[in-house]
Amino acid sequence: MSEEVAKVVEEKPVETVADAVKPSEVPAVEKTVEESTSDKKESDEPAKFTQEDVLKQVEFYFSDSNLPKDKFLWRTVQSNQEGWVSIATIASFNRMKKFRPLDKVVDALRESTFLVVSEDGEMVRRKNPILPPKDSEKQLRFQRSVYAKGFGEETETTQETIEDWFRQFGKINEVRLRRNDSKEFKQSVFAEFADLEDAKKFVELNPKPEFNGKELEVIMSKPAYVEMKAQNENFGGNNNNNKNFKRKRFNGFKHHQKRQRRD
Numbered sequence: 001m002s003e004e005v006a007k008v009v010e011e012k013p014v015e016t017v018a019d020a021v022k023p024s025e026v027p028a029v030e031k032t033v034e035e036s037t038s039d040k041k042e043s044d045e046p047a048k049f050t051q052e053d054v055l056k057q058v059e060f061y062f063s064d065s066n067l068p069k070d071k072f073l074w075r076t077v078q079s080n081q082e083g084w085v086s087i088a089t090i091a092s093f094n095r096m097k098k099f100r101p102l103d104k105v106v107d108a109l110r111e112s113t114f115l116v117v118s119e120d121g122e123m124v125r126r127k128n129p130i131l132p133p134k135d136s137e138k139q140l141r142f143q144r145s146v147y148a149k150g151f152g153e154e155t156e157t158t159q160e161t162i163e164d165w166f167r168q169f170g171k172i173n174e175v176r177l178r179r180n181d182s183k184e185f186k187q188s189v190f191a192e193f194a195d196l197e198d199a200k201k202f203v204e205l206n207p208k209p210e211f212n213g214k215e216l217e218v219i220m221s222k223p224a225y226v227e228m229k230a231q232n233e234n235f236g237g238n239n240n241n242n243k244n245f246k247r248k249r250f251n252g253f254k255h256h257q258k259r260q261r262r263d
Contacts, residue, residue: 049099054108057095062115062126064133065141065174065192068252077125078252084123095160141192144173144199147225149188150217158185165211166191170198190222 060066067074077083087109091102099105106121116127133141151162159177166172171194178186193199199221202209208216220228 049104051108051111054099054105055112057099058090058105058109058124059112059114060174061090061093063173064130067130069250070252071250074250074252080125083125083129084118085125087117087122087124090124140196141173142222144194144196145190145192145222146199146202146219147188147190147222148216148219149186150214151185151187151189151211152214153187154185162189162211169193169202169209170195188218 061070061073062077067077073085076085076089087106088102090096091099091105096105103121106117109115109124110117110121114127115124117124151158154177155161159175162177163172163175166175173192173194175189175191178188178190180186193202203219203221203224205219208219210216
């Protein structure tokens, strides 16, 4: 599989992981007494999560697989000379809001071998700065990735549910929900396994695995999927569309290179 073919079918925007909500984007809503009371009761309940839960989520945010694709988090990391990010900012991401109180999140992050927490407990960064992947590394990630379709309608827990489902087949680096131009879930995903053999075993499953009691429609390696799309005249033959796909997908390393050239 050539790199040129892979570029031809660059996908439309996928699920963005750094999903912090900016205060300016949230309209003020006046709460009823009942809602306020309900919120207070919920905040008084002890948090039910493990140190592993916190580390798994935050280490994913800063991982080689996710960080270069995450526009918000990438720019936040790059805005600090040493790559520090406010833990309060990380805790504001939708998938982190269940981890409360904040001091327990800080305690968990201090146990990470991948991340470093500042002495005052307010900031976090990678232990080792992220470096542009070599061509061989990019190709290996591509080979370890699979395409799967048939996950049904999206719910609030779809991302986490699919991630947990994939873990029965091996260690997973990331799962990305595929979306159309309207940001609607296409009921298909790209998943990157940590081990190439696990990826191969997954696509060879016969019959196909079931999700929520229903057999998946399609499972195949990402290279095979890319090849199939490239051979489809309605997809690979339209160069204008392909250029649009490339423009819509954020790449932190390319963004950094452009800034350096401007400077």
